[in-house]
Amino acid sequence: MKRLFLFIALNCAILTQLLAAAVDIDLATQVKAAYLFNFARFIEWPKASADQQEPAFNLCIIGDNKIARALDAAKGKDIANRPLIVTLLNNAETALHCQLIFIATPATGLGRAILNDIKDLPILTVIDSGNSGVEDGMITLVLVDGRLRFRVNQPAAQRAGLRIPAQVLKLAENVS
Amino acid sequence: MNALISTDHAQPQPARIHSIKWKLVQIIIYISATCLFLSAAGLLLENRLQFERDLKQSFTIIAGVLAENSKAALAFNDPAAAGEVLSALRVHPHIMQALLRDQNQKIFAHYNRENNSAPPALAVPTSDGDAWFPAFITVSTPIIHQNQALGQLSIIGDTLQWRDNVIGFLTFTLSLMILVLIAATWAAVKTQRIVTQPISSLLDTISQVTRSKHYALRAQHHGNDELGELVAGFNNMLGEIENRDQALSAAKADLERKITELDQEIRQRVQAQTALQAREHDYRLLFEESPLPMWIVNRDSQQFLAVNRAAVLHYGYSEAEFLGMKVDKIMPETPAAAGETQRIKTPPSPQATLTHHLRKDGGRIDIELTWHEISWKGASAYLFLINDITERERNVRALRDSETRIRAIFESAFDCIVSMDDKGNIIEFNPAAEHTFGYRRHQVIGKPLAEIIIPQELRAVHQQGLERYLQTGNGSIIGRRLEMTALRRDGSTFPVELAISLVNISERRYFTGYLRDITERKLAESEIKQLNENLERRVQERTAQLEAANRELETFSYSVSHDLRAPLRAIDGFSKALMSDYAAHFDAQGKNYLNRVRNASQRMGQLIDDMLKLSRVTRTEITPSLVDITAMTQRISLEQQSAYPERKVQTEIAPGLQAVADTALIEIVWRNLIENAWKFTRERDPAHIEIGARVIDEQAVLYIKDNGAGFDMAYSDKLFNAFQRLHSTAEFEGTGIGLATVHRIITKHGGRVWAQAEIDKGTTIFIHIPGIGNPQ
Numbered sequence: 004m005k006r007l008f009l010f011i012a013l014n015c016a017i018l019t020q021l022l023a024a025a026v027d028i029d030l031a032t033q034v035k036a037a038y039l040f041n042f043a044r045f046i047e048w049p050k051a052s053a054d055q056q057e058p059a060f061n062l063c064i065i066g067d068n069k070i071a072r073a074l075d076a077a078k079g080k081d082i083a084n085r086p087l088i089v090t091l092l093n094n095a096e097t098a099l100h101c102q103l104i105f106i107a108t109p110a111t112g113l114g115r116a117i118l119n120d121i122k123d124l125p126i127l128t129v130i131d132s133g134n135s136g137v138e139d140g141m142i143t144l145v146l147v148d149g150r151l152r153f154r155v156n157q158p159a160a161q162r163a164g165l166r167i168p169a170q171v172l173k174l175a176e177n178v179s
Numbered sequence: 180m181n182a183l184i185s186t187d188h189a190q191p192q193p194a195r196i197h198s199i200k201w202k203l204v205q206i207i208i209y210i211s212a213t214c215l216f217l218s219a220a221g222l223l224l225e226n227r228l229q230f231e232r233d234l235k236q237s238f239t240i241i242a243g244v245l246a247e248n249s250k251a252a253l254a255f256n257d258p259a260a261a262g263e264v265l266s267a268l269r270v271h272p273h274i275m276q277a278l279l280r281d282q283n284q285k286i287f288a289h290y291n292r293e294n295n296s297a298p299p300a301l302a303v304p305t306s307d308g309d310a311w312f313p314a315f316i317t318v319s320t321p322i323i324h325q326n327q328a329l330g331q332l333s334i335i336g337d338t339l340q341w342r343d344n345v346i347g348f349l350t351f352t353l354s355l356m357i358l359v360l361i362a363a364t365w366a367a368v369k370t371q372r373i374v375t376q377p378i379s380s381l382l383d384t385i386s387q388v389t390r391s392k393h394y395a396l397r398a399q400h401h402g403n404d405e406l407g408e409l410v411a412g413f414n415n416m417l418g419e420i421e422n423r424d425q426a427l428s429a430a431k432a433d434l435e436r437k438i439t440e441l442d443q444e445i446r447q448r449v450q451a452q453t454a455l456q457a458r459e460h461d462y463r464l465l466f467e468e469s470p471l472p473m474w475i476v477n478r479d480s481q482q483f484l485a486v487n488r489a490a491v492l493h494y495g496y497s498e499a500e501f502l503g504m505k506v507d508k509i510m511p512e513t514p515a516a517a518g519e520t521q522r523i524k525t526p527p528s529p530q531a532t533l534t535h536h537l538r539k540d541g542g543r544i545d546i547e548l549t550w551h552e553i554s555w556k557g558a559s560a561y562l563f564l565i566n567d568i569t570e571r572e573r574n575v576r577a578l579r580d581s582e583t584r585i586r587a588i589f590e591s592a593f594d595c596i597v598s599m600d601d602k603g604n605i606i607e608f609n610p611a612a613e614h615t616f617g618y619r620r621h622q623v624i625g626k627p628l629a630e631i632i633i634p635q636e637l638r639a640v641h642q643q644g645l646e647r648y649l650q651t652g653n654g655s656i657i658g659r660r661l662e663m664t665a666l667r668r669d670g671s672t673f674p675v676e677l678a679i680s681l682v683n684i685s686e687r688r689y690f691t692g693y694l695r696d697i698t699e700r701k702l703a704e705s706e707i708k709q710l711n712e713n714l715e716r717r718v719q720e721r722t723a724q725l726e727a728a729n730r731e732l733e734t735f736s737y738s739v740s741h742d743l744r745a746p747l748r749a750i751d752g753f754s755k756a757l758m759s760d761y762a763a764h765f766d767a768q769g770k771n772y773l774n775r776v777r778n779a780s781q782r783m784g785q786l787i788d789d790m791l792k793l794s795r796v797t798r799t800e801i802t803p804s805l806v807d808i809t810a811m812t813q814r815i816s817l818e819q820q821s822a823y824p825e826r827k828v829q830t831e832i833a834p835g836l837q838a839v840a841d842t843a844l845i846e847i848v849w850r851n852l853i854e855n856a857w858k859f860t861r862e863r864d865p866a867h868i869e870i871g872a873r874v875i876d877e878q879a880v881l882y883i884k885d886n887g888a889g890f891d892m893a894y895s896d897k898l899f900n901a902f903q904r905l906h907s908t909a910e911f912e913g914t915g916i917g918l919a920t921v922h923r924i925i926t927k928h929g930g931r932v933w934a935q936a937e938i939d940k941g942t943t944i945f946i947h948i949p950g951i952g953n954p955q
Binding site: 034036038041044045080081082083168171172173174 | 248249251252254255256257260324325326327480
């Protein structure tokens with residue numbers, strides 16, 4: 004019974020996504036996509052040795068297909084001399100190749116697992132808090148007065164070796 | 180010498196020294212000022228360029244820093260954050276405005292020095308400031324992050340610092356210039372003495388020498404430079420002048436004395452010379468300008484020594500020729516001349532001698548010769564005066580001859596010559612007059628003319644005419660030829676032709692009358708006049724008769740032709756009736772006769788028609804127009820062809836034939852000629868007829884040529900006469916009037932028609948009408 008419900012729910016979710024794809028992507032999603040792209044451009048990752056360096060900049064998305072589509076325009080663009088690749092993740096293993104992981108559903112099991120797996124790795128985690136109240140990412144997108152802002156967990160980022168420039172920090176709603 | 184200079188120091192021409200002094204000072208000041216000014220200008224230019232570079236660089240740096248800091252704000256679309264970044268510009272007092280644009284050139288954030296809430300447009304100032312420096316400087320920098328353009332930042336700053344900078348610079352430079360110029364002037368005034376002092380001292384000396392003429396003075400010596408050399412040279416010169424001056428004074432005194440002596444001598448000589456020249460000139464004038472030939476001959480050598488202009492003109496020798504020859508050259512080689520040559524050697528006589536000389540051209544002249552002995556340039560000589568009397572002699576002879584000739588004419592003239600003086604008395608009466616009038620000369624000389632030869636009734640008129648002429652000078656009969664009546668001794672009168680001429684001799688007037696007896700001529704004249712009158716009358720009578728006869732003849736021929744037709748028609752008609760109605764009653768011979776009657780009557784009818792035509796042509800008036808002969812002859816030829824369809828005739832008609840003629844008449848001509856041509860080529864197969872134009876004797880001529888029977892040219896003069904036929908009717912029918920008609924029409928047009936033919940070869944008829952045209 005429960006499985007059946009899940010199946011139906013899943014199907015419903017897929018249907019909704021398909022419907023969403025059919026219509027124009029809403030403004031909020033576009034803004035979020037722009038934020039993700041700008042984070043990728045402004046934040047500095049630690050220099051890896053040549054053989055360990057990923058050939059592309061992998062921007063990974065969990066739980067939000069619309070954002071992936073909104074980022075289509077940015078695909079292939081140059082991020083610190085690497086082409087941008089947008090990947091939808093549905094397991095925790097491949098997350099290690101990502102440079103930036105956007106978790107739209109941090110409250111789910113997969114979100115938590117991934118957050119746990121990549122802790123302290125040089126991977127920027129961006130979390131859409133939505134209404135979940137979860138704010139475990141290095142950067143958390145929040146809605147303040149109907150305007151999308153972000154909060155920065157500076158110690159987490161520093162632990163992972165990521166440097167967030169002062170200009171970006173200045174734009175943040177709150178830096179902890 | 181020092182004392183001399185020091186005492187006169189300020190006196191000799193101080194202005195000139197001053198001027199050199201001041202020129203030197205001025206030059207130094209000018210040079211200093213120019214250098215300073217150019218340096219200041221160069222520095223100012225460099226300062227200005229450097230300042231603009233610095234200002235731009237500083238603005239560019241600020242723009243770069245701001246651009247870097249606004250990258251994230253731009254990327255994250257946070258205008259407020261960008262505005263905060265820009266507001267940092269407030270610390271820079273000279274930046275007026277800053278504008279941040281996003282990728283789409285939309286204004287994203289802005290800064291305004293005056294008022295933050297000002298419109299966010301980049302108000303690019305329109306003022307250019309002064310020409311020397313722009314009032315504003317604008318700097319733009321693109322905002323790029325990781326090779327991606329995010330936007331653009333523009334900064335506008337004012338250049339107010341420049342003005343302060345320039346004022347400071349100019350104040351400093353001007354102060355410096357004034358100070359430097361003062362220093363330069365002071366230095367110039369101090370140092371110019373080095374040059375001016377020796378010059379001034381030299382000038383003093385010169386003026387001293389000039390005033391006192393004391394060449395022993397010397398200028399003070401200064402140093403060894405060019406000025407020193409100048410002074411030394413001047414001193415040497417003074418020494419030289421001093422020496423020369425002394426020598427000159429001595430020479431001058433000597434010279435003056437000599438000049439005075441010379442002057443006196445010259446004056447004396449000139450006086451003597453002038454007197455001599457005046458006298459000689461007078462004599463020469465007398466000799467040269469004398470109208471009589473004169474010459475001077477050396478007594479011993481007989482050589483010419485001088486001749487005057489009259490001699491040259493008279494004898495034909497030039498003066499040079501005269502002077503190169505002896506007297507005997509102009510004397511004819513006669514014994515008398517030899518005697519004369521001898522005589523010349525004898526003492527001269529003041530009396531004139533008659534002799535003759537030869538001119539250069541060989542002409543002989545009669546002369547009166549006078550000579551005197553004179554002394555000529557130291558030698559004894561003769562002066563000859565010659566008076567040419569050739570002309571005088573000749574005139575006398577000519578007068579005598581002339582008188583003889585005139586007398587001969589007078590004596591032998593056929594006309595009577597009678598002269599009278601102004602009182603009317605006869606003074607001449609020639610033999611012809613004696614013969615005509617019956618008087619002897621001695622009987623009438625001195626008698627009044629009127630009483631001798633003028634009839635009683637005309638004497639009053641003669642007297643009046645003579646008196647009127649003598650009083651007023653109006654002579655109606657002088658110089659004219661007139662006829663009047665004259666009186667003989669026996670009292671009979673006769674007609675004369677008279678001409679009177681007038682001669683003025685020594686204030687008196689003489690009239691000479693030339694009279695001729697014209698009795699015979701008068702008779703002949705009246706006879707001729709009568710004959711002429713008779714002749715004219717008779718001509719008029721004859722002309723009238725002839726005109727009447729012509730008219731009569733024409734009327735007659737017309738009426739005859741016309742009236743003859745009726746009986747002819749009757750003959751033909753009844754013959755025809757006989758043939759048709761009574762054919763059975765005639766044997767062959769009778770029918771033949773009847774046919775011949777009919778033929779004859781028809782031929783006569785044709786004859787009459789032609790005669791009528793001919794007479795009509797004679798009467799018709801010509802109305803000329805331009806006729807297209809080509810078209811006309813083509814039409815007539817076609818008519819002929821249709822009339823004789825069995826004939827083969829090749830007709831060649833030249834194009835463009837034209838004539839100025841009466842259309843109707845000229846058609847009669849061509850119809851006749853073409854019909855003739857057809858007729859006389861009847862025996863030919865094919866017949867050939869050619870109509871064209873050619874030029875004969877420079878006249879355009881139309882012709883028609885056939886290859887028909889032709890005729891004997893011996894009869895060509897009869898061809899165009901009426902009723903003249905060169906062929907029998909048996910051979911070719913016809914009346915013999917056609918060509919007569921042609922001839923008459925062409926003649927009436929003022930033209931000419933003639934023919935050329937050869938038996939059995941053909942005929943060519945030529946027509947010339949004035950105005951025949953052919954474009955060829």
